[in-house]
Amino acid sequence: MAARTARAMVAATAVVAATAAIAAGCSVEEATVAGVAYFSRRCTDQVPLVAALRDSIAVGDLSAARDAYIAARPPYEEIETLANVPTVTPLDTKIDARPYALPGGEDAVAWQGFHEVERALYRDNDLGVAFKATVVLMQSVQSLCAVLAEADPSQFTPSRTWDGMLALAYEVPAKKMSSEEEAWSDASMMIFRHNAVGIYSQFAPFKDAGMDAAAATAVDAAYARLVQQYTWADPEHGFNTTDGVARPYSKVPVKPRRLLQARFYDLAAALAAARDTLDGVSEAEAEEGEEGGEPSPLDGDDVYRAETLAGVAGFSRQCALQQAALRNLSHAIAGGDVDVVKAAYTAARPMYEQIETLAGAFEAEDTAIDARPYAFDEGELSPEWAGMHLVERAVYRDGDMAVAAAGTEEVTTVVDTLCAKLASAPSTPGFVTAALTWDGILALAEEVPAKKISSEEETWSDLSLLIFRENAKGIATLYEPFAGRLSAATRAACIGALSAIRSSFEDTIDAGNDWETGLAFRPYSSVPAAERRIIHRQFYRLSRVMQVAKRELEAAASAA
Incomplete structure (x- = not known):
């Protein structure tokens, strides 16, 4: 030594x-x-x-x-x-x-x-x-x-x-x-x-x-x-x-x-x-960012209002389930049995991983619930970092139940606020639009293969397969109300892409773990490169067909 x-x-x-x-x-x-x-x-x-x-x-x-x-x-x-x-x-x-x-x-x-x-x-x-x-x-x-x-x-x-x-x-x-x-x-x-x-x-x-x-x-x-x-x-x-x-x-x-x-x-x-001890060294000024793009025909709140609210209603139901799961997690942490706590943490993760598809409508709550440390300049040292990944670290990496309890309490408070926002969406014009819905669908469909597939998602709990599965479900929840507005060919392509992800999970990648409710996830670290490649390609396929669907809806909105 x-x-x-x-x-x-x-x-x-x-x-x-x-x-x-x-x-x-x-x-x-x-x-x-x-x-x-x-x-x-x-x-x-x-x-x-x-x-x-x-x-x-x-x-x-x-x-x-x-x-x-x-x-x-x-x-x-x-x-x-x-x-x-x-x-x-x-x-x-x-x-x-x-x-x-x-x-x-x-x-x-x-x-x-x-x-x-x-x-x-x-x-x-x-x-x-x-x-x-x-x-x-x-x-x-x-x-x-x-x-x-x-x-x-x-x-x-x-x-x-x-x-x-x-x-x-x-x-x-x-x-x-x-x-x-x-x-x-x-x-x-x-x-x-x-x-x-x-x-x-x-x-x-x-x-x-x-x-x-x-x-x-x-x-x-x-x-x-x-x-x-x-x-x-x-x-x-x-x-x-x-x-x-x-x-x-x-x-x-x-x-x-x-x-x-x-x-x-x-x-x-x-x-x-x-x-701080050096003279002549200050923080450099940030460079000017690029201007935003052209507004989308989906920015209007009329043509697809019913479909948009149907997707939000699905997430409102998931949010209620999230509240219950967080209560169970708090009780488990109070009990102190690490295995029970890990099971409760796993059970508390699926709901928000669907809801986050709409994170563009509630960015502050998304940051407080699900931000990775790199979202902050000082990472885990930032006093602003909180959320489920802080709880994950406390439970799986540090075994610190006091931190896990405090973190879960903070998440619960934010989730309560989010649930209220989702429930009030029908009476809150502009809170969620078709444009935000489709931006979320496309962003998440691309983020999984471009970023999350690299296993950065659940570093300490090794639950990234949970994240991918629930992300796919979240995309489906927002997409399905719009399906009737699409051409038969595009609808078939979207259904095919979503079905392919489910089939690959059920048949190979996470076989034996029920797609709808199973929580016995295979550790992502044990998934070989060939199977990661399947996830990678299937989510890119999903991203591409959803882009086609969005263009169809934009064209119809412009015509209307």
Whole structure:
């Protein structure tokens, strides 16, 4: 153990030596330049790695191509620390975006980069697609290298560097630790490791830029503890920064995940405190967002009012069931039997996972009931984070019934408010419109394959199959009142897509667990890639047919 700790401490200081040497008493601008220079060198390292990936794919050896993919990932996972810089952001999208970052997910023409290659190599075994994607990836990497080499001081500022460090330091524990990062290659541990290296590479030069010594020491200590914790979670490979090899994330037990997550949060907190001791580093102003799109013909409240309210009525009934399930969960927590509590938690999850299809009509309640930690800047450290995922963490990860009880009480209060809103929908014009209904249907039908399939949904309870099933039911609840307004062909396509999801669950993916009421869900971690691929494709199919249905309804509304 002592030898392992010593190796971890050596690894923790390796990045310091790799960053540009600068004199004591440098300015924050000079520290920023030193950090960007390190990333410029890493981008230079990235180019031949992507070339090797391309060449391995061209040879037609799938195993060698997968090895080359893993080897090619580390440099950019460091560089992405500065993905918030305006000239880097569009390239970050081209190099490393997950499908959910783009409207349409994998159907989006603009989706490309490492994760397209990953899907081709690990999910589809398609070397042809992988080769084309890697050629495009090479072009994006070369463009990135040019941006980093120029290091335009109007773009790479101290404030943006610190914003990037803090954003990634919080994103890893709040989002990436849920295993959404490398859905098909199972290489998330490598991602975490090089994200940490990238963060520290940008911090190190600022220690000589007027930072309080105690604050600098605190960051160093937090980083060293993170490296040590990582080494414990992956003892075979350790904090090895020379290649991409790491323990498959699916093989890392809950406790090491939890502790590694805690060490990332510690690093983020130490960085935030260190930033406050520096002069000339403030939070960068947010960039202007894009204007909203054209109004939909479904925005009117007349043509499809009856169908819209029928869907809301279905969710109002589900909300009443949700209230009862939360009361049962509260009683179970008070009893203190962990197995009973877990069963009650499982029973309390289905209802809202249907109702959330309409979350656009009650965003505040949705956030309070079902937000993941990454919805907040500080993740789980945010005092605003609450809801069912807080209860999940307390029950499954921490075994803390006091926190679970308080969290359930908060959720119950919000659900009561939501139920009242849903019940009053007929007398509240504009609360839910056909446009909001169909926006919700399409958003959720796309979110499941583009995001939730990566297993980020129920990190600690392993209940993601519950989420997918109930999401499909929620979409069906809102769709069905509109079915009579659609053409026979479109109606058949929608029914076929919904039926295919149910059949795949009943026959293969969750066989033996009754579709309507069963709560004996198969752990999502045990679902192999081939079956995840089925879920993935079927929800995309559902998304596409629902898009056709929405266009038909819009056309009819315009004509009316």
